[in-house]
Amino acid sequence: xxxxxxxxxxxxxxRFGGLTAIDNLSLNVPDQAITGIIGPNGAGKTTFFNCLTxxxxxxxxxxxxxxxxxGPIRLADLPSHKVAQTAQVVRTFQNIRLFAQMTVLExxxxxxxxxxxxxxxxxxxxxxxxxxxRKAADEAIERALSWLKRLNLMDIVNVPAGALPYGxxxxxxxxxxxxxxxxxxxxxxxxxxxxxxxxAELNTLLLHLVQEEGVSILLIEHDMSxxxxxxxxxxxxNYGRKIAEGTPAEIxxxxxxxxxxxxxxxxxxxxxxxx
Amino acid sequence: MTAIVHAHHTPTLxxxxxxxSAAAFIALILGIPMIGMTTVDQGGFLAVMTRWxxxxxxxxxxxxxxxxxxxxxxxxxxxxxxxxxxxxxxxAAEAANAALKRGxxxxxxxxxxxxxxxxxxxxxxxxxxxxxxIATSVLIYIMLGWGxxxxxxxxxxxxLGYVAFYAVGxxxxxxxxxxxxxxxxxxxxxxxxxAALFGVLLGWPTLRLxxxxxxxxxxxxxxxxxxxxxxxxxxxxxxxxxTSIPRPSVFGYAFLPPDTEGSIADLLGIEFSPMHRLLxxxxxxxLLALLxxxxxxxxxxxxxxxxWEAVREDEIACKAMGINVTTVKLSAxxxxxxxxxxxxxxxxxRQGFISPESFTFSESAIILAIVVxxxxxxxxxxxxxxxxxxxxxxxxxxxxxxxxxxxxFAMIVIMVWRPGGILANRAPTxxxxxxxxxx
Numbered sequence: 001x002x003x004x005x006x007x008x009x010x011x012x013x014x015r016f017g018g019l020t021a022i023d024n025l026s027l028n029v030p031d032q033a034i035t036g037i038i039g040p041n042g043a044g045k046t047t048f049f050n051c052l053t054x055x056x057x058x059x060x061x062x063x064x065x066x067x068x069x070x071g072p073i074r075l076a077d078l079p080s081h082k083v084a085q086t087a088q089v090v091r092t093f094q095n096i097r098l099f100a101q102m103t104v105l106e107x108x109x110x111x112x113x114x115x116x117x118x119x120x121x122x123x124x125x126x127x128x129x130x131x132x133x134r135k136a137a138d139e140a141i142e143r144a145l146s147w148l149k150r151l152n153l154m155d156i157v158n159v160p161a162g163a164l165p166y167g168x169x170x171x172x173x174x175x176x177x178x179x180x181x182x183x184x185x186x187x188x189x190x191x192x193x194x195x196x197x198x199x200a201e202l203n204t205l206l207l208h209l210v211q212e213e214g215v216s217i218l219l220i221e222h223d224m225s226x227x228x229x230x231x232x233x234x235x236x237x238n239y240g241r242k243i244a245e246g247t248p249a250e251i252x253x254x255x256x257x258x259x260x261x262x263x264x265x266x267x268x269x270x271x272x273x274x275x
Numbered sequence: 276m277t278a279i280v281h282a283h284h285t286p287t288l289x290x291x292x293x294x295x296s297a298a299a300f301i302a303l304i305l306g307i308p309m310i311g312m313t314t315v316d317q318g319g320f321l322a323v324m325t326r327w328x329x330x331x332x333x334x335x336x337x338x339x340x341x342x343x344x345x346x347x348x349x350x351x352x353x354x355x356x357x358x359x360x361x362x363x364x365x366x367a368a369e370a371a372n373a374a375l376k377r378g379x380x381x382x383x384x385x386x387x388x389x390x391x392x393x394x395x396x397x398x399x400x401x402x403x404x405x406x407x408x409i410a411t412s413v414l415i416y417i418m419l420g421w422g423x424x425x426x427x428x429x430x431x432x433x434x435l436g437y438v439a440f441y442a443v444g445x446x447x448x449x450x451x452x453x454x455x456x457x458x459x460x461x462x463x464x465x466x467x468x469x470a471a472l473f474g475v476l477l478g479w480p481t482l483r484l485x486x487x488x489x490x491x492x493x494x495x496x497x498x499x500x501x502x503x504x505x506x507x508x509x510x511x512x513x514x515x516x517x518t519s520i521p522r523p524s525v526f527g528y529a530f531l532p533p534d535t536e537g538s539i540a541d542l543l544g545i546e547f548s549p550m551h552r553l554l555x556x557x558x559x560x561x562l563l564a565l566l567x568x569x570x571x572x573x574x575x576x577x578x579x580x581x582x583w584e585a586v587r588e589d590e591i592a593c594k595a596m597g598i599n600v601t602t603v604k605l606s607a608x609x610x611x612x613x614x615x616x617x618x619x620x621x622x623x624x625r626q627g628f629i630s631p632e633s634f635t636f637s638e639s640a641i642i643l644a645i646v647v648x649x650x651x652x653x654x655x656x657x658x659x660x661x662x663x664x665x666x667x668x669x670x671x672x673x674x675x676x677x678x679x680x681x682x683x684f685a686m687i688v689i690m691v692w693r694p695g696g697i698l699a700n701r702a703p704t705x706x707x708x709x710x711x712x713x714x
Contacts, residue, residue: 054594085599101588101701103705106703
């Protein structure tokens with residue numbers, strides 16, 4: 001943790017007709033740290049991600065990313081692809097969204113589209129197979145392979161992503177997001193469908209990303225063994241409102257959180273998510 | 276590991292024979308009315324004649340063909356098996372790598388064979404005008420199919436108005452040549468560019484549409500272009516169309532009768548034959564089609580081509596990866612339209628006469644059927660489907676009123692037999708072959 005604020009959310013409100021999905025949410029996301037977002041189903045967690053990443057235009061409020069080289073960027077003003085390209089805020093999805101028919105390697109190369117498209121000079125250099133483009137293409141593949149190696153996915157490089165088991169697809173989606181070169185990685189339930197061993201591996205990976213790669217992580221997760229173990233900071237939502245914020249130790253004993261989400265039974269056994 | 280591995284079941288010899296017998300039986304049933312009997316005009320009335328030897332030959336060929344086909348299919352399947360089965364990921368990757376190492380892809384072998392046959396065809400049928408004409412038609416549809424494949428097969432944008440771009444290309448050449456005396460080669464890029472512009476024009480308002488909704492709008496667009504051509508008489512000649520469009524020339528020399536200025540026959544000192552022009556047109560469209568194929572295949576391996584496929588797979592994920600879906604879709608529309616425009620220029624130059632009649636919705640439907648039946652995104656599939664869809668009505672000419680029935684029946688059979696199209700396997704654009712660094 002550097003102590004700096006990477007993302008600041010001020011008075012964010014998102015309404016769909018009469019329904020207020022996010023109600024006046026303010027939150028500071030620290031730089032190079034893991035921030036957990038927890039709360040019951042329908043609390044507005046994924047809506048919050050959609051507001052951050054340009055998929056929804058917030059009704060009110062501002063989301064500002066303090067980019068180390070580009071200065072403050074107002075995310076709500078950007079279209080979703082610019083959020084990833086310019087602000088380097090990259091997300092994964094609760095219901096995995098891989099390019100199903102394309103192989104794992106192709107998925108990871110597509111994630112580097114903007115750099116490659118530039119190198120191919122809008123396909124002209126690519127069609128002529130100029131050395132500049134070929135070098136860039138090779139580098140993109142190398143980069144994809146290095147993430148696959150790190151995530152232990154080397155044996156499925158050439159397999160169509162849609163044919164993989166659920167847990168593996170989750171990891172591929174994270175690897176693909178990493179290929180976009182994120183400053184802030186927003187993971188929407190990355191541990192859903194993972195077995196305990198895979199969850200433990202996910203923890204190691206997330207900590208590694210923050211400590212070694214300098215990536216900041218915003219994490220929506222129901223699996224308490226992940227959230228409580230890796231988060232530096234946790235924000236709890238309920239009915240679109242922030243009901244608590246603090247370190248995992250503080251959240252664990254917060255009466256509001258226990259009532260709304262964790263459940264009265266207090267022995268580290270979170271209630272099973274009802275889905 | 277207790278994972279269920281869907282090992283591919285290799286049919287035994289007896290199974291193959293049984294399968295081939297079934298095919299031969301169907302051929303027999305179909306063949307009795309189609310080949311076994313024919314009507315002969317005997318001075319005012321029709322007599323039914325039987326042709327049993329031909330029928331026997333047909334059934335025999337079906338039997339042998341079915342066995343050969345199942346063997347060929349086997350090879351293709353074995354190769355794709357690795358990519359399809361996700362149950363055993365590691366062995367799938369091995370299979371894919373092994374296929375790559377073997378180096379011989381059945382598709383590419385068939386592809387080269389097809390090119391060889393296409394190049395050699397006029398040598399055997401240089402005097403048969405009918406065959407050359409049909410082959411030229413097939414090639415036009417193949418080129419259109421490859422063009423539409425960019426939009427529908429790769430980018431996944433269902434376009435029911437593709438014939439509009441074909442029309443734009445054809446009318447651009449027709450007008451430029453008859454009004455301003457432009458030649459074929461000068462007009463080609465201009466017509467392609469104009470068609471691409473129309474592609475963007477169609478793409479822009481439909482960016483937010485997908486699937487059925489996009490199909491309806493593109494259908495409307497195709498009709499708008501056709502109605503414009505019918506009604507804007509000053510520009511397009513209305514329903515009468517545009518006549519005496521110049522034929523393509525070779526470096527200023529045209530296929531004209533001897534003793535005319537600029538006659539190729541005179542230049543080369545060969546005897547004039549009207550077949551020369553047809554053969555030239557045949558090789559011209561073959562060249563254009565092959566260039567289209569090279570271009571589309573190359574594009575597919577470039578970042579833009581991969582982005583087309585990614586947009587087809589998941590638009591929202593594309594946005595999350597920082598891909599500007601707008602430009603990706605517009606580029607697919609523009610490039611698909613440009614290729615359609617090129618084909619249109621050739622069509623106008625070949626016919627010498629065009630009218631809105633040639634650009635009806637049924638043309639769009641046939642081109643789309645070629646792409647869908649061939650297998651979305653498959654280049655070779657387009658060739659096979661174009662052969663089937665263009666040749667079938669021709670073969671059925673002998674029993675005129677039933678030919679559309681046969682046509683429809685064939686389409687249903689293909690869709691039941693292979694729901695994803697004749698060649699439904701997607702070939703990856705990248706395959707990583709592990710080098711010695713890791714076992």
